[in-house]
Amino acid sequence: MSQYRIFNHDDAIAYVRQAAQLDSAVVLQGEEIGDGNLNQVFKVWQPGQAKGFIVKQALPYIRCIGESWPLTRDRARIEAEILLYHGQHCPEYTVAVLHHDAELSTILLEDLSDLQVWRQALLNGQHVAGVSEKLGVYLAQVHVHSSDFQLDYHAQRTAQLRFANPELMAISEAVYFVDPFCDHERNNVAPEIRLEAEQLWADQALKTRVARLKHDFRCKGQALLHGDLHTGSVMVGAGKLKVIDAEFGGYGPMGFDLGVIIAHLLLNFCAQPASRQQPQRIKDVQALWRSYKIQFFQQASQGADSSLAEPEVIGAFLRQVWQDALGYAGCEMIRRTIGVAHVADIDTIADPIQKAASQRQALALGRTLIMNADQLNDAQLEHTALNIALKESFKP
């Protein structure tokens, strides 16, 4: 099975049979269930059983674009290794990798079809209790245990080399920090907010801050990030939570992961003004951060490096992580509004006036987070978000 080929569902079934060591007598069914962004995804199951297996296979190009945009298949190996590393330090909240094959660029994953995508729950206006708290625990666990709080120089440098992911993180660098802050052909700017986009592109104070965040994204190799922790990478339900899709992972600033998930909560906030769910999104952000802080403190204060395990050191460190997180949250809100990839939360708003108002809110709040990252604590964030929502909603 070791020569690479693009799987059809029979290949996926054969791969599962071998990788999961199932007897040849076991009947298996398979279908492609990928939502068609980067990879192929198959579900393979025994008829009559609720749960099966998931096979994720990387193609040598970006699936939704085609062969004209080649992309390393090695991302499957990198993703598998990141998930295994995260799973080692946070098994409860990391999807289980059952097998992976570097040559076939496949990962065999546990089937999570009893859970739902968190973004979908949010779009349905459904509150799933405890998600933010669990995500805070997950992030603190995987961050601390891949950082200098736990690893000595050699171990951390080795991990930084092993998890180097230059092709995919270069894409992140471009789509987060370059394209949305200039009139780039990859951008996707609705005509209704073209003026606001142009104001951002001319805003040198903002661009100076973004340049710093961009620099830090590349050079601040603090921890093994998930790298793409939006609400679509989180599966929830029945008191469970599993994080999936780590192909954009690699070493980077801890605040990046936090910022991305905070941004998606705030994008959802901007998408539903005056709904009952709106205040809950701010509470989610606060709960996430508080849970992260508590778990981080606990893990870091038992860390292997005694010079870092001091409360004052951890406290000062966390203040910087929060500031970084707000900056990255701002970038993510802006790039998901005027960059190449948007979010369903806003894109599915039917009323064009309402949609433009949500987009304006997202841009304004994103900009404020970037500019005021060093002045906003998690309580003030609420006030700021509500103020901006109010102001932007009443614009012509």
Next chain:
Amino acid sequence: MSQYRIFNHDDAIAYVRQAAQLDSAVVLQGEEIGDGNLNQVFKVWQPGQAKGFIVKQALPYIRCIGESWPLTRDRARIEAEILLYHGQHCPEYTVAVLHHDAELSTILLEDLSDLQVWRQALLNGQHVAGVSEKLGVYLAQVHVHSSDFQLDYHAQRTAQLRFANPELMAISEAVYFVDPFCDHERNNVAPEIRLEAEQLWADQALKTRVARLKHDFRCKGQALLHGDLHTGSVMVGAGKLKVIDAEFGGYGPMGFDLGVIIAHLLLNFCAQPASRQQPQRIKDVQALWRSYKIQFFQQASQGADSSLAEPEVIGAFLRQVWQDALGYAGCEMIRRTIGVAHVADIDTIADPIQKAASQRQALALGRTLIMNADQLNDAQLEHTALNIALKESFKP
């Protein structure tokens, strides 16, 4: 010649003959001239000729300690590659690598015996004009050209991997940021300043700042550092300057290189109160920084990344580099006073009272730089240094 063995001077001669492609009829003499820290160093020359060649060979252990402290010979390859990279971007001020052999762990270098070690000139009270300015140019060149101002994501990540130097940089981490800030057995604390050392070890505010500098030393991979730029790594004379000894190099924060050289100028300052040379040292620091800033600005504003090439971005970036530099300068001053390795500038002071006063100054100034890094500009540094010198000189 490719099997590793520890060279005697005949081996060094044979190596030079081959590597420099000298005819077998050419008569060569050789002698070991290493000052006995990490490596063997041979000078090989033709009788009657003023200049010859330098052969530097890494031993599989730390020379001055012996086989009980093994150390990778790969450091010779890493050093050669760093010097070549630096030489590519600043040939005027980087010692020329003529040949290197990874298996023999040798580097063939140009002979700089027409120059003198800068530290020696400083110890002799000799002012060599233009050294600080040249060093500023050197550092700005090698920093900018190995940073995101010039390299795209892939090129910089590749360089970070290629120049990874975990064994030697782990030593730096320990001797700069761990040992001097606790009562470590490797420390070398004069009885006269034991009290001051103990005060530092109990100073949690200081240790919190040092923990941050330690974290950044490991995680802030901004540029390909020299990694050990003290005044003994700089050869000067006759209007020339050459930087040598890059085996502690690797990716790290730009402020580290600046901080180390600033610290050695300030250690010399502390060593000679009331001499005519003392005010010159502060001027040297200021000239170094101003030269660095100008060169950095010029190179960065023509950089490949247009989002970083903006004056506001470069200015904000340089402010952070300066703050980092002061922090690292403070660590270096402290570790060179109470850590394992001291500096001749202070250690050669014959009068024990004067020596202790110089050491106290170095500790106090080092602490001030770390604590006030975000408040001191290069002009205020002068005032601060003179104030501390005055205060510590009159202590009992």
